[in-house]
Amino acid sequence: MGESAAPGRYREKVVAPRAAGRETLYLLLAVTLILAAMALRFTLLHRSAGARGPESYQLADVRLKNQAPALYRALLGSAMDILYLRSADGSWPDIDQLRQEGLPPFAAELLPTGLRGFVWEMHRRSGWVDYFGVDASVGSTRKNADPLKNSFLLRIIDLQSDDPPFPHCRKTTPERYDIQVWFNSRKTDYPASDPIKRGWKWIYGAGARDCERIVEGPG
Amino acid sequence: MKFFPVILCLCLLLIPFSPCSVFADKANEKCGLTIGVSLHPYYSWVSHIVGDTARVVPLIPSEADPHSYQPLPRDIERLKKLDLVVINGLGHDEFVSSMLKAADNPRLRVIDTNKGLPLISVFTKKYAFEGGGRQQSFNSHTYISINGAARQIRMISRELEKRCPAQAALFKKNTRAYTSSLQKMLARALEELAKVDMGKLRIATVHDGYAYLFQELGIKVSAVVQPRHGIKPSPRQLEDTIRRIKKAGVGVLFAELDYEKKYVDIIFQETGCRIYKLSHVSRGKYERDYFERAMRRNLETIVRALTEVGHGG
Numbered sequence: 001m002g003e004s005a006a007p008g009r010y011r012e013k014v015v016a017p018r019a020a021g022r023e024t025l026y027l028l029l030a031v032t033l034i035l036a037a038m039a040l041r042f043t044l045l046h047r048s049a050g051a052r053g054p055e056s057y058q059l060a061d062v063r064l065k066n067q068a069p070a071l072y073r074a075l076l077g078s079a080m081d082i083l084y085l086r087s088a089d090g091s092w093p094d095i096d097q098l099r100q101e102g103l104p105p106f107a108a109e110l111l112p113t114g115l116r117g118f119v120w121e122m123h124r125r126s127g128w129v130d131y132f133g134v135d136a137s138v139g140s141t142r143k144n145a146d147p148l149k150n151s152f153l154l155r156i157i158d159l160q161s162d163d164p165p166f167p168h169c170r171k172t173t174p175e176r177y178d179i180q181v182w183f184n185s186r187k188t189d190y191p192a193s194d195p196i197k198r199g200w201k202w203i204y205g206a207g208a209r210d211c212e213r214i215v216e217g218p219g
Numbered sequence: 220m221k222f223f224p225v226i227l228c229l230c231l232l233l234i235p236f237s238p239c240s241v242f243a244d245k246a247n248e249k250c251g252l253t254i255g256v257s258l259h260p261y262y263s264w265v266s267h268i269v270g271d272t273a274r275v276v277p278l279i280p281s282e283a284d285p286h287s288y289q290p291l292p293r294d295i296e297r298l299k300k301l302d303l304v305v306i307n308g309l310g311h312d313e314f315v316s317s318m319l320k321a322a323d324n325p326r327l328r329v330i331d332t333n334k335g336l337p338l339i340s341v342f343t344k345k346y347a348f349e350g351g352g353r354q355q356s357f358n359s360h361t362y363i364s365i366n367g368a369a370r371q372i373r374m375i376s377r378e379l380e381k382r383c384p385a386q387a388a389l390f391k392k393n394t395r396a397y398t399s400s401l402q403k404m405l406a407r408a409l410e411e412l413a414k415v416d417m418g419k420l421r422i423a424t425v426h427d428g429y430a431y432l433f434q435e436l437g438i439k440v441s442a443v444v445q446p447r448h449g450i451k452p453s454p455r456q457l458e459d460t461i462r463r464i465k466k467a468g469v470g471v472l473f474a475e476l477d478y479e480k481k482y483v484d485i486i487f488q489e490t491g492c493r494i495y496k497l498s499h500v501s502r503g504k505y506e507r508d509y510f511e512r513a514m515r516r517n518l519e520t521i522v523r524a525l526t527e528v529g530h531g532g
Binding site: 084 | 335337338339340365366367369370373377398399402405406409412413434435436437439
């Protein structure tokens with residue numbers, strides 16, 4: 001604004017404040033600093049809350065697609081019955097016994113058609129048992145094309161044994177067994193050794209509530 | 220030879236005291252337990268397991284809504300006389316926790332049917348004052364299933380076997396027969412569904428209570444168009460339901476038995492979507508075969524619906 005003059009009286013002169021141009025800059029800088037402080041505080045709070053994401057070899061059950069959740073839940077659900085049979089008989093039940101007990105997924109007639117092609121085998125170890133299944137009717141070259149073309153592994157670990165496999169959960173409860181379901185996006189062989197190196201993912205979900213921390217190695 | 224009739228008479232007199240007879244009598248003796256149940260399916264399950272050897276007592280009246288039931292003093296008194304109570308534990312029978320506290324019965328043992336079961340997660344939005352983000356809980360309708368029900372029945376049976384060792388063999392036998400019967404129903408339904416091409420079918424439900432059952436049947440649910448049951452839709456909600464059905468391209472909608480006909484007609488007129496009704500298995504007279512009848516009906520309805528719509532009927 002420039003000067004204006006009322007007739008015969010006084011003359012206005014607009015005086016710009018000192019460093020007016022820089023006030024806006026200072027204001028923007030202050031707002032930026034406040035936002036940065038908020039972001040830093042939020043990040044620190046998030047870390048201190050003990051939030052720990054899944055491990056790189058874990059997969060959330062909610063990310064399973066199509067009929068994979070049905071097979072995952074059937075496997076997880078069979079674990080309690082398997083443990084009961086073991087306590088009753090003194091040994092891990094084999095596939096035929098599980099089939100006769102009417103336990104899906106081993107009793108295939110109790111599954112949707114698309115999951116009935118799975119063939120199961122049992123692998124006993126000193127401290128754990130694996131029930132490994134692949135869809136025998138499928139080729140092995142397609143990846144992630146369909147969950148039915150995947151491989152599944154139910155692993156039940158006796159945490160009181162001398163050599164439980166890794167990784168396994170250290171429980172918050174006095175629960176003796178760690179029940180795990182592993183998933184591989186390809187049709188593959190049984191992972192006799194480290195499943196992680198063979199591309200297997202440990203599916204986690206509601207059952208992980210009592211997992212205090214994951215033990216990945218001895219010591 | 221002349222002593223043969225005497226020996227025969229002696230043998231006949233000793234039959235009641237034979238080992239087989241003794242054990243049979245033991246098994247059929249009363250277990251003597253009084254077992255409370257919080258939901259209709261549990262009444263059927265426990266009744267099948269124990270037969271006549273124990274007493275099964277529902278905690279709420281037959282037509283009461285377990286979501287909104289307010290316990291009365293007589294309910295608390297009843298709880299004080301129970302030996303065991305079978306509960307859902309996932310929020311479907313929230314009335315039970317306050318009853319258990321009020322009853323303060325130290326010898327009452329609680330059987331949580333969902334302990335150790337694989338559950339379906341449910342995510343709900345948290346408001347800003349709750350910290351925002353999403354809250355995880357679990358779908359409590361594990362009883363509307365067959366394989367899930369079979370697991371729970373076996374688990375309940377094991378707990379009862381511990382309490383009544385003399386009847387353990389009987390409970391095991393009853394449990395095996397019952398679960399086998401239920402699973403044969405499921406197997407028949409799966410065989411029928413195998414004949415239907417479900418690739419292009421879009422299915423929605425008016426409630427998320429059937430998630431476990433549909434998963435067992437290998438059926439993908441494209442949308443749940445109304446989150447709460449028992450609530451009559453307002454015009455706005457009905458409009459939203461119609462919009463979501465159209466958007467998802469839903470061809471089959473499974474509603475509940477008490478879903479009013481007028482809504483069925485409106486939705487069909489607006490969307491061409493066929494509606495079929497399923498039982499929530501939570502209302503009606505407490506009877507031993509209630510669960511099996513309700514689930515048979517549900518399975519038959521689902522098979523019929525998908526067959527009719529899948530074949531363009």
